[in-house]
Structures are given as C-alpha cells and as structure tokens.
Amino acid sequence: MPDDVIRLVDITRHFKMGALVVKALRGISLNIRRNEFVALMGPSGSGKSTLMNILGCLDTPTSGQYYLNGKDVSRLNDAALAEIRNKEIGFIFQTFNLLPKQSALENVMLPLIYAGVPKPERMRKAKEMLARVGLSDRMEHRPNELSGGQRQRVAFARALINSPAIILADEPTGNLDSETSKEIMQLLVDIHRAGNTIVLVTHEHDIAAYAQRTIRLMDGRLDTGEDGE
Numbered sequence: 001m002p003d004d005v006i007r008l009v010d011i012t013r014h015f016k017m018g019a020l021v022v023k024a025l026r027g028i029s030l031n032i033r034r035n036e037f038v039a040l041m042g043p044s045g046s047g048k049s050t051l052m053n054i055l056g057c058l059d060t061p062t063s064g065q066y067y068l069n070g071k072d073v074s075r076l077n078d079a080a081l082a083e084i085r086n087k088e089i090g091f092i093f094q095t096f097n098l099l100p101k102q103s104a105l106e107n108v109m110l111p112l113i114y115a116g117v118p119k120p121e122r123m124r125k126a127k128e129m130l131a132r133v134g135l136s137d138r139m140e141h142r143p144n145e146l147s148g149g150q151r152q153r154v155a156f157a158r159a160l161i162n163s164p165a166i167i168l169a170d171e172p173t174g175n176l177d178s179e180t181s182k183e184i185m186q187l188l189v190d191i192h193r194a195g196n197t198i199v200l201v202t203h204e205h206d207i208a209a210y211a212q213r214t215i216r217l218m219d220g221r222l223d224t225g226e227d228g229e
Contacts, residue, residue, distance in 0.1 A: 004067075005165050005197050006032035006055065011064035011074075013050050024050040025061070026220040032166075032199065037192045039200045039208035042217035049170075051217065052201050056089055056168050057081045069165050086114050090159030090167045094174035096151045098143040098158075104130060104150075105139040108157045115162060129157040133187060149180035156187060160196070167191065169200045173207055185210045 013025040025047050032038055042048045053059040054066060057073055060081070066074040073084055091097075098107045108126040117125070130139050133153040143151050152172060159167055169188065173181035189210055192198050200211055208214050216223035 003033050004031045005034045005036075005069055006030070006199075007065075007067040008054075009065040009067075011051075011054065011061045011066060013047075013054065013059070014062045024220055025054075027064070028220075028222060030215065030222065032197065035192070035195055035197055036213065037189075037198045037200070037211045039202060039211035039214045040217070041202060041205075041208055041214055042223070045219075046217040047220040048201055048217055050220075052168060052170055052199075055166070055199060056091060057084045086111055087162055088165040090162070090164040092152070092155050092159050092167065092169040092172045094171035096143065096148075096155045096175075098151060098154060100143050103140045103142055104135060104146065104154045104157075107143070107154055108161055111158060111162050125161060126157070129161050130154070132160075133157045147180075148176050149183055152176065152180075152184050153187065156184075156191065160191065164196075166197045166199060169198060171202055172200070173202075173204075181207070 008028050008030045011025055011028040012023070015022045015024060028051060040048055040051065050059070054061055060076075061074050064074065065072050068084065068088060073081070076084065099110070105123070105126050108129055109122045112122040112125060127139065130136060133156050135150060135153050135157070138146060138150055143154070146154065172188070173184055176184060185207060188198060188200070200208070202208050
C-alpha cells in the first residue's frame, strides 16, 4: 500500500551456532503505516531484537522482503544499507549511545556530517533540534554533565536531525526513573504528533500503552494475541 512506510513479507532470520540453526524469525509479515506509533513486545528470545535489527537495516533477512518507503532494502549491500540508515532511520537506544567527549551539539550534528551537510547548516539544524527537545541551555555540555533524561533528549534530537522515515526506539526508558520515563514518553508522543512514524520496543505494558498499536512476538512469530490488525 502506498501509505505503508514499512512492509515485511514473510521475513525469516536464521543464525548458525555450530551445528545448530537458530530460527529467530519464522515468517513475519507486517505493515506499518506512515505516521503510525507501534509498540513491539515479547519475552526474551521472541525475536524482538532480531526484528528491530532488520527494521533498522543493521541486519538482512535470510528470506523474505522488507520494503521501506516502497523500496526493497532486504538485499542491499553494506554500503547501501549504511546510507539508508543515515537518511531514513533515526535510532534511540536504552544506553543513549552518545560520544562521551563530544558536546550535545556535536553529538546531534554527527548524522549530518555523514550526510555531507555543510557546517553552518549542521549547526543551525542541530541547535533547532536541541531547542525542540528543550535543551537550548545544554548545547555545550558533554553527556557526563547531563542527567539521564537530558542525555535521552540529546539522543532524540540526533535521531530526528535527518528527518528520517521512521524512528526506532529500543527500550528508550530502560535506564530512567519513572518520572523521567513519563517525560521522555510524552516527548515521543509529541514527536509522533508532529508526523513521525515510530516503532518502540519495550518490555513494559505501561510504556507500550503510549502507542496506537501493540505488536506481540512469540517464538519468532507474530503472536495471535496481536491487536490492531
């Protein structure tokens, strides 16, 4: 469908571990619409991380097709996947993944450097994005000078800087206290309302409740308890 930003068709992912073949994903077919907010849940070993890696073009499926914005990205080489990741996907991680010796501003500018954006435009865009997440007064601070919530806001700004097709948020509140988690999730809701497509991985039902739809995995398959389909 033209309004689907993500379309998965019978995706499998197998890993060889010695003589064993581990079937992490066993035929996942799934559509996610543009400007949808989806939560991905499942117990450990259900295939969540494997699916997230494929959605983020960090890995390729063993079989099946992955269409991102109508383009089949399931068989691209590493260089092409890296370009897709930088232009089309914004990542938000539980551990923030910020460069410790760089300021908030420098961390947010990083994807624009890879994209070849000139420095004056990089700085302008990064300052605007940090202002958007409420960190105008923390631009020159390094990660160790910021609270956990502020570090996650920097990660949000970095994820949004290239206007990606999708935001992948992997346990974004996992290292935060409950009050800060609420603030971060409200920010994610605001980002969604501004027009972004979001896929959120979480173990927590109260965090998943912020999403419009919850997709559940079990043993590498979509759980029959999935709602919204």
